[in-house]
Amino acid sequence: MIQKYENIMVAVDGSREADLAFVKGINSALRNQARLTIAHVIDTRALQSVSTFDAEVYEELQAEAKKLMANYEEKARAAGLSDIVTIIEMGNPKTLLATDIPDANGVDLILVGATGLTAFERLLIGSSSEYILRHxxxxxxxxxxxxxTM
Structure with missing residues (x-):
């Protein structure tokens, strides 16, 4: 039986690994005649430790994210896709990418770039891809x- 995906989500952050996942996501969406959902999560966990927080930082992060997503969407359209959804969320990338965004948008395949973390870093903070795999x-x-090379 051949699996046909209808809504493919690619998690992007501007890194090389995310860009590689994005290219595979475009190719998968073209092969499956599927929607491509491009998701970017602004990780606010580090920002929560700042006691006096300026709203301007959030606005700057949002502006950067919008520019990043416009670039990804333009590349997807240039590759021949027309059914494209872009999502920018703020919060914990692990939970948003593993369950919240896929559940809310009917995603049936997620593509993520492999992390560049060392084994020790994965032990301390865990990788997003590992969390997504488990949840x-x-x-x-x-x-x-x-x-x-790792």
């Missing part, structure tokens, strides 16, 4: 940079 209800493809 998502849909298929997950972790895209690795073949040129990078």
């Amino acid at each position: 998502t209800k849909v298929d997950l493809l972790v895209v690795r940079d073949k040129d990078k």
